[in-house]
Amino acid sequence: MSFDVFADPAIFLVQLLNATQQGLLLFLIASGLTLIFGIMGIINLAHGSFYMVGAYAAYAVAEATGSFWLALPIGVAAGIALGYVLERLLFRFFYERDHLYQVLLTFGLILIFEEVRGMMFGEDTHRALTPEALDFSIPLLGVQSYPAYRLAISVICLLVALGLYLLISRTRLGMMIRAGAYNREMVQALGIxxxxxxxAVFGLGTGLAALAGLLEAPVASVEPGISGRYLIISFxxxxxxxxxxxxxxxxxxxLIGFVDTFAKVIVPEAAGMSVYLLMAAVLLWRPTGLFGRPA
Amino acid sequence: MPSAAPASSPTADFGPALLEAVGIHTFYGASHILHGVDFRIGPGETVGLMGRNGMGKSTLIRSMLGIVPVREGRILAGGQDLTGRPSYQIVRTGIAYVPEGRGIFGNLSVRENLVMSARPAPNGSTDWTLDRVLATFPRLAERLGQAGDQLSGGEQQMLAIGRALMTNPLLLVLDEATEGLAPLIRKEIWRIVRLVRDTGIATLIVDKNVAAVSAITDRNVILVKGTVVFEGASAELDAQPDLKHRYLGV
Known part of the structure; x- marks a missing residue:
């Protein structure tokens, strides 16, 4: 165990920024998952595959056009469209089904996604180019510095979170989404x-997961199996x-971003368990989660 | 106007039906609830649907609105055959539903409950705006920001009716709108139902209080075990106390 991270304010600041960025990125993935699970009752194990779609879109489009910024809208649109189409073709037939069927369906989808990825991109490890305008570091206290692109990820995630908040709390679509989670039969009976x-919710959720993959592609490897990178942790x-x-x-x-990041520097031996211990503690305290409605 | 039709003539032609069931059979699992029910309600008409508990009143309503599937028979709304269609398509012909238990979205504010499903009538008119609904239900105006599940039962009922009016309906369907409410609140709900009826909106009313229903309706239908056993004007019903006693227990 080591508390050195608190000794140097610059190192502490770097870890703080890392934790924030990791947490915010995780939010993009988990927000879609929680909407899809909470509103339609679908357990989507293939949610991570949309993260993968985003990551590979970032790699492929940036490679082909030289522009990362072009990859963003293309990748997000691909994530939304793919989610929308899969909802219409497959998921809508599984709303009333037992979770076991959903797990089988979405596990099958993971395998298909992974196979298609292999056919299109092979098994090599890639990395998307960091956008040129952000390819520099910002000096922090003392000798430390921090990559501007990583800060940009956090800023973009925060803007998306704000947009999502406004969508859900202020728009009629947001009201319908919330009302649908409360009493879907009544929503229909009111003409909606x-x-x-x-x-729309499905496409929104998968689009957000794709965005996470896009944003992280320049700072994390784009490789086989990344669809599972955030799957468990986002659940x-x-x-x-x-x-x-x-x-x-x-x-x-x-919370998870912070616990995971700081556990890695404070108790590296036990870092893998930290988030699960956190989950157990939260569930003991609040069985329906921090903001869950009591059953 | 409903008052133009003489109450003594239940078969008066009110024009094409706003909502009609033709020989419908509905099942819940293996139990056969509706046995070939015919029912229709026309523009501006006020109809009471009566019967003891478990006779199929709510099931008839939910079948006609496409909430529960019918196994046999047809559902017509707004002049089209909409049998088997999802409920949102059926109610979009100009029907607003106030369900038993009110169906308020407890996690939405009063204001959100009202505006979420607001829409113009099928002919484009928007007589019922948020302002008009709030003027009709001043209690709701005082509670716009509160969550739906923080309202009292009476307030929730007003919200359910207000929400229904926000869809500018041609037909308002009220299932047990006064159930579980204090006498004073009941009176207020009946006042509002009359007020709505007088604006020319057709109303289909299910309520345990037979006298209160027949006082307001043009025509009444009694269901017994999923079959229509009586259909007639309120005066006709009032003239036959034995009928009321036999079928309604009053």
Missing amino acids: NITFVYA VVVVIGGIGSVKGAFYGAL
Whole structure:
């Protein structure tokens, strides 16, 4: 065990920024997962595959055009479109089914996604180019410095979180999403096509996961198996935050970002367990998560 | 106007039906709830649907609105055959539903409950705006920011009716709108139902209080075990106390 991280303010600041960035990125993935789980009751194990779609889109588009910024809209659009189409073709037939069927379906989807990825990109490890305008470091206290692009990730994630908050709390679509989680039959009986709302939520969720993959592609490897990189941990976020609560996903993801980052520097031997211990503690304290509705 | 139709003539032609069931059979699992029910309600008409508990009143409503599937028979709304269609398509012909238990979204504010599903009538008119609904229900105006599940039962009922009016309906369906409310609140709900009826909106009313229903309706239908056993004007019903006693227990 080592508490050196608190001795040097510059190192501490770097870890603080890392924790924030990791937490915010995790939020992008977990917010979609919690919406899809909380509103449609779908357990989507293939959610991580949309992160992968984003990451590979960032790599491929940036490689082909030389522009990372072009990859962003293309990759997000691909994530939304793919989610929307899969919802219409597959997921909508599974809303009323037992979770076991959903798990089988989405596990199958993971395998298909992974196979298609192999056919398109092979098994090599790639990395997307860091956008040129952000390819520099910002000096921090003393000799430390911090990559501007990593700061940009945090800023973009925060803007998306703000947008998501406004969408859900201020717009009619947001009201329909929340009402649908409360009483879907009544939403329909009031003249609202809930299947459209579901498809929109699904596309929104998968688009956010793709965005996470896009944003991280320049700072993390783009390689086989990355669809599983955040899958388990984002389910932990959903459970900690409370199923269906985007606000819960936000605080849960940040909490995990901090615990994971600082556990790695303070107790590296036990870092792998830290987030699960956190989950157990939260569930003992609040069985439905931080912002979950009591059952 | 509903008052233009003489109450003594239950078969008066109110024009094409706003909502109609033709020979419908509905099941819940293996139990056969509705046995070939015919029902229709026309523009501006006020109809009471009566019967003891478990006779199929709510099931008839939920079948006609596409919430529960019918196994046989047809559902017509707004002049189209919408059998088997999802409920949102059926109610979009101009129907607003106030369900038993009110169906308020407890996690949405009063204001959000009202505006979420607001829409113009099928002909484009927007007589019922948020301002008009709030003027009709001043209690709601005082509680706009509160969550739906923080309201009292009476306030929730007003919210459910206000929410229904925000869809500018041609037909308002009220299932047990006064159930579980204090006498004073009941009176207020009946006052509002009359007020709505007088604006020309057709209303279909299910309520345990037979006298209060027949006082307001043009026509009444009694269900017994999923079958229509009586259909007639309120005066006709009032003239037959034995009928009320036999089928309604009053």
